[in-house]
Amino acid sequence: MIYFQLFWAFFKIGLFTFGGGYAMLPMLQKELVCRGWTDDDELMDYYAIGQVTPGIIAVNVSTFVGYKIKGLPGALCTLFGIVMPSILIISLLAAGLTYIWDLSVVQHAFKGIRLVIPALLLPIIVKMLKKSLVDMGAVLILALAFGANFVLGLSPVWIVIGAGCLGVLFSRIKGKKA
Amino acid sequence: MxxxxxxxxxxxxxxxxxxxxxxxxxxxxxxxxxxxxxxxxxxxxxxxxxxxxxxxxxxxxxxxxxxxxxxxxxxxxxxxxxxxxxxxxxxxxxxxxxxxKENKTVQAVFYGLRPAVAGMICIFLAALLSVVFKEIKSPYEIITSSVLFFCYLILVFRFKCHPIFFILLGAVMGGLLG
Known part of the structure; x- marks a missing residue:
């Protein structure tokens, strides 16, 4: 039963994710955190790991959650769940349904969805900032990560690696002071 | 083959x-x-x-x-x-x-990763918003989009509905107003 729940939760997440990666955060939060399968801190850890490990972030995060909850069978369920909507929808499109995507009402609907996603993300960002900014060191890391990505255009891979190193460094400094 | x-x-x-x-x-x-x-x-x-x-x-x-x-x-x-x-x-x-999991260094790494992930989500949000506002072509659209976005924000913060509800709402509003 849990296997079907895992599959179904990630099927829904795949079906209502537009853009992948962070865009699926509101869905993940609702389906996973609200069920008690994981918490916000763990979700951020999954993203950090998903970003530096090979593969699509959305797939990595899904596999991680499935494996944490029910081992290898769990990971397979979440993996099948997240890719199934893509396989079904893209196959339908390739079978000649592309004209649906060209209809102006469909295009407008997608435009409407793109306006909702930022609104859905905002409460999550507020929550995550509150949780992760535990001291001045964390604030500094946030500022550096933001600057490195936004101003310098540095790849998230390097940002995650750099942030991990800074985390170790700051913890050592704190340890010495204490 | x-x-x-x-x-x-x-x-x-x-x-x-x-x-x-x-x-x-x-x-x-x-x-x-x-x-x-x-x-x-x-x-x-x-x-x-x-x-x-x-x-x-x-x-x-x-x-x-x-x-x-x-x-x-x-x-x-x-x-x-x-x-x-x-x-x-x-x-x-x-x-x-x-x-x-209990290792001090591993915990220090995650202490550094969480604010970095929060920072990258902020950047993702900024990128999403810039896509949305680049698509706007007329003053009429600026007004409808801004009002809609503001309404979505209030709804998202006020009610804990499932993200699917908001995504469908966005699709319907986009289809109607577009």
Missing amino acids: IYLTLFWEFFKVGLFAVGGGLATIPFLYNLSEKLNWFSVSELTNMIAVSESTPGPLGVNMATYAGIQAGGFWGGVTATFGLVTPSLIVIILICHFLEKF
Whole structure:
């Protein structure tokens, strides 16, 4: 039963994710955190790991959650769940349904969805900032990560690696002071 | 035989594309040059379709490219080729993390990662908003989009509805007003 729940939760997440990666955060939060399968801190850890490990972030995060909850069978369920909507929808499109995507009402609907996603993300960002900014060191890391990505255009891979190193460094400094 | 090649080629994409959907694009260009599965113009079309359909971008593109190369089962094979490295790597990392969860250095790394992830989500939000506002073409749209976005924000913060509800609401409003 849990296997079907895992599959179904990630099927829904795949079906209502537009853009992948962070865009699926509101869905993940609702389906996973609200069920008690994981918490916000763990979700951020999954993203950090998903970003530096090979593969699509959305797939990595899904596999991680499935494996944490029910081992290898769990990971397979979440993996099948997240890719199934893509396989079904893209196959339908390739079978000649592309004209649906060209209809102006469909295009407008997608435009409407793109306006909702930022609104859905905002409460999550507020929550995550509150949780992760535990001291001045964390604030500094946030500022550096933001600057490195936004101003310098540095790849998230390097940002995650750099942030991990800074985390170790700051913890050592704190340890010495204490 | 084509299935084996498809699986292997997309296994490599999954293994070397670090950082999500968009990271797979250079690999797909490479594939289109190396094997005559799809042309560069078909690839551009694939990216456009994958971006507006539900599901993670990278998974959508693998499915689409696989279908172009070997029909429905080609799509399935390519997708599973893409996600297999994720499955293997994530399981290895999970094992490692379970063993070293209490380790001080591992905890210090995650203390550094969380604010960095929060920062990158902020950037993702800014990118999403800039896409939304770049699409706006008339003063009428500026007003409707701003008012709608403000209403969504109030609704999202005020009511804890499922994200699916908001996504469908966005699609309907977009279809009606667009």
